[in-house]
Amino acid sequence: MNSELTQEQVIRGTIRRVTFHNPSNGYSVLQVSVSGKGDPLTVVGYSTRASIGTQVIVRGVYKEHPKYGKQMAANSITETQPSSPDGIEKYLASGMIKGIGQRTAERIVEAFGEETIEIICKEPGRVAKLPGVGRHKAALLKEALSQQADMQAIMRFLLEHNVTQGLATRIHEKYGNRAVEVLSKDPYLLAREMRGVGFQTADTIAMNLGLAPDAPQRLRAGLYYALERAGDDGHCFLPLAQLLQRAIVLLGIGDDAGVDLSHPLEALIEEGYILKNEENIYLRHLFKAEEFVTEFIFKRVSEPNTDPLDPSLVEESISQSEKILNLALSAEQQVAVHEAAKQRLLIITGGPGCGKTTLIRALTLLFKKAKKRLFLAAPTGRAAQRMSQVCDHGASTIHRLLRFDPVRRTFLHGINDPLPADALIVDEASMIDISLAKDLFSAVPREAALILVGDKDQLPSVGPGRVFGDLVANSGIKTISLSRLFRRKEESTITSVAHMINAGIVPQIPEPDGVTKSDAYFIFKKDPEEAARLIEKLVADQVPKKFGFDRHDICVLTPSNRGELGAEKLNARLQEALNPRSNSGSEQELLVGSNWLRLGDRVCQRVNNYQIDDFGVFNGDMGQIYSVDRRNQTLVVELWDGRLIKYTSSDLYQLSLAYAVTVHRSQGSEIPCVVLALHDSHYTLLERQLIYTAITRAKKLLIIVGSKRALAIASKRASASKRYTNLQSRLERLIAGR
Template sequence: MTTDIAVPKSAQSLEPFVAAGVFEPIDIHAAGSLARLITGLEPEIILGAALAMRAVREGHVCVLVDDAYADIDLSDNAKKLPWPTPEKWRSVLTASPAVRVVEPSETVVVAPGEALVPLVFDGVRIYLDRYYDYELKLADFLLDRSGSERINVDESEIEKTLDEIYGKLTGEIDYQREAVRRALTGRLTVIAGGPGTGKTFTINRLLKASRILDGGRPRAIALAAPTGKAAARMTEALSDGEIKATTLHRLLNITPQHPARFNADNPLPFDLVVVDEASMVQLALMTQLFTALSPNASVVLVGDPSQLASVEAGAVLGDIVTATTPDPDSGSVNVALADCTVTLKRNHRFSAESGIAELSQLVDAGETEAVLSCLRAGHDDVVWIDPSNPDDTARVEQETIAAATQVVNAARNGNAEEALEKSIEHNVVCATRYGKFGVHYWTDKIQNELLNTILDCGADRPWYAGRPIMITHNDYLNNLFNGDTGLVVSQSNSAQGLDELKVIFAQDGELRRFNSSQLGEHTTWWASTIHKTQGSEFDRVVVCLPEPPARVLARELLYTGITRARAHVSVVASEAALRMAIETPALRASGLVGHLRQSE
């Protein structure tokens, strides 16, 4: 945490919090600006503003007044900071000119002409005004779409088409069929499920049913995902070659210079919009998507709610699924939303004896002792590596270097297809960038070994055949986006009679070649963070966790890492790290579940 932050005079009350490392400069700047705009603000309001900024930066939508510092890694000294009591905070918030006070059940955004204030307080949560607006708008969209069907729908024809695809109904419920039926008749469908439960297969069947119902004519359908990598994988996985998936930013035509081209006044020209990897979509982007849908369009959200949420604010898919289950205190549940949600549970990818399937299910359920037993059980496809055992770690390092060597050899031979295929057979996914068994540790370990053995270049020459490249910022000029991965491959230049290095990306079934000078910001990805690998799968995966009390350790992080593997997973983690991860669900502060449940 940063402690050498200049605190403006208007926010001097935050000095002890800054000294304790609670805030970053952007939090202090925002709170100080508010204090200068509205003079005489109480310290509790300035603190609330800084915490609301910090919350969004940490992935939350709001701050819970009763639990404001729950996710702050506080030392003993920091716990003695001048935190206001919840009672004092509520009293000051409700009387402040910088705060709009609303009821928790309020479902109306600010009316035209109503004065905007920077903070919103609903008696339980403090929001930045913009994020409260996002949350309320999205709740309204979800409630409206879950409560009504599409117009001009011939349900008898739909059932006939489903019979043609799936066969006649039997006594057992076919949840994939039900998901397709819902998507064809309703304006909102949520398809939730873990890896191998048939989410992609269901989308394929939905596209086939749509084509049959439209008499073979191309229907206005959009396929989208939150990242370029996820969109490319969606396109590859679907058998419908006529429709290519795109990113949500490209679908809505959002650029750094301009807001979304498509909105309520200029809706998307599609009858059906399918969003894959929906767990990765943040609150703001999901709200923009729903704003841009035409009234009679059907939207289908597909994803695994147990995976990591977006790095930005909100955990929308998880909140929607949670709202379809009974509230533990009141028992309330949104029945209409539950009717729109189909959870696929039957696993079609792994056998009944699969250790990966068992391990991921136990982690998801938070069964710590059962997870440890599974790791010790000796499954063929699951290995537990003790990071304190040098023999065990040396073995997994050598296996990883051997896999990297195969990539380099194929790339040096100019075989781009083989090299790209080898590059996704084995991957290291890490919880952290730095530290032992972090991204930089593995990248240096692999690259140095390659440089010392098979590569004919020094460490000062970063471009070599076989180097895997990951784009780290959207590059609109080259149509390369954050998370896209490629490979440096030796290519013959017949004109010059020489071999040259090209960076090759596989996109839309084609190989795109670039000179290194054409690329924007990028990095070497012999290893990557678990966050960066969402939407990807590999044959063999090495999952690495840091030692506690690392704040990054969470159940969803471990689950996401394990479920990147198709055939084999090695977990490099101490028992203490595993226990902390399994027993720490990554909760995001939000009011969306409450808004959705209260509608009933």
């Protein structure tokens, strides 16, 4: 391969044309003339100010674009002030200063030649005397050149310390002329104040700035980040000893380095960022959330319901439900209906096929018959949509129900403005983490009935805590466990497999032989590469042809993001098979990080964004790219609830391809066809809760591709991951002492 196409090159030239420039993030497509090189070269990268006539130093790699030919992908574009009269003239006339056009620029350069820039900055009075300039324009020129000089100095400082051009542009945009001062004082401020910048990025900058490995601000940032990462792993807190050990590993300081973390820890406590409860260390907001949820639940179970529904009305409602639903409610379901009529808090748990959905329909009919103000909600849009369709009653996501206020950056409904509800039923409650539980519970009126429905055997919430599991495990909270498995006209292998795995039994799943009819199949593939190729073929060709599924109704699930059978590589493979570049053309795609997002791609939201539209978009929401505007670096996604959401360049990092997703990210979804990658290479992640959650996502068809050994390990291995949360122990102490 030509080394010119692989090694970083440095060119010096002048911007002759600005094909595209996005001022919000600096992304630019420039035509740069290089002395002795003939036609201008296309340069693609990030530039703080792209103006015709600006002289630049570009560092980058040559690439061959399929449509536009040879280009330079710039790692950095550094502006330099021009020195020749011709260059200075083009620079001043580039439009950077309103009112300074070609004629005025010519007049100034004609008067001062190569000394023009120095005279503008040091003797603006001489410039003001020129015809057509005056004091106002001269002052504007001096200010603009001073700002450009300051900005170039800041950019040089950032680039010299290995800050990428794109991030350097964002840093300058946020902090302006204070950027050097801010970063020199505390580079870790970036991780706290800038979206998409984490500890590792801030730490790299800090090290490049020469910050000592044991600097106080680095130790504080490391401790705080270790707690944040623990939250990402589902913990509400860490024991002190474990926090210190995690921070030591994260900071790379070693046990024998003699670094004392007690002082930075105390500083974080004094500053209010973290709290110490006995020997447990919490992020402040997680401690407050756990404390609030504990008190809320205790009040719910200790204070009697002063307005229970009439038992005769409940019996009438059960009879009516059985007629409308054309089935008989089980004894468990009938008990649940009676309890819902008199409890202020009721927990309902059950596996697939045990009648949770039927029970929610019966409860909906009960509260409507009693003329109560009823709200239905679920953590995800898909679950809420399903709930609404099944119950013939409006349902919404929890976030939409609580209504986020982007100005105050909090929910409108809360303790001071509770929901106008007499009853609230929440489905898929196992997905609710401690922070969302606090927000939701604070909006429930004191006298309203709260009913949480879920499956205690599924994976806990992605976020911190194990709220639903802790509530089910508490004997002082009224809980109904649905255990009767309702038989369908056609026996469901998916349901049988799920219940066998939940019991720790390795299921026998048929292999596709062209004869056996089933809604679940297992295909053995020992080699990960072969398994990945088969998954691609199944999704792109075999499943649509043999089973009649639309490609949009097929989703690949995997335990991991990494590896040959992880979500990242599977997405790249499936995108190329289902939506190759030739389908959309190069004008209908955007480079986001290291991945291309194309028109028609299935994508997933990775973080909560309350401000992107009136209702917000939340972690796990999926959709399809509806339109792409490459010029403005924006795209529009049509979510599965029908909304069209516009993503600007600063929001794009929130999206990822979603032809394949991790099992955790699939929680709350009901997918017509699931293709599950399950292989020995996933060994450390294989456990019963994970595979049970994956299998119960499949509504009509399940195909597992991988090894039988992996299936056996996952079926037999109970969850070994302990979550640090004190909700259950706090509740037990309070309830036992009442």
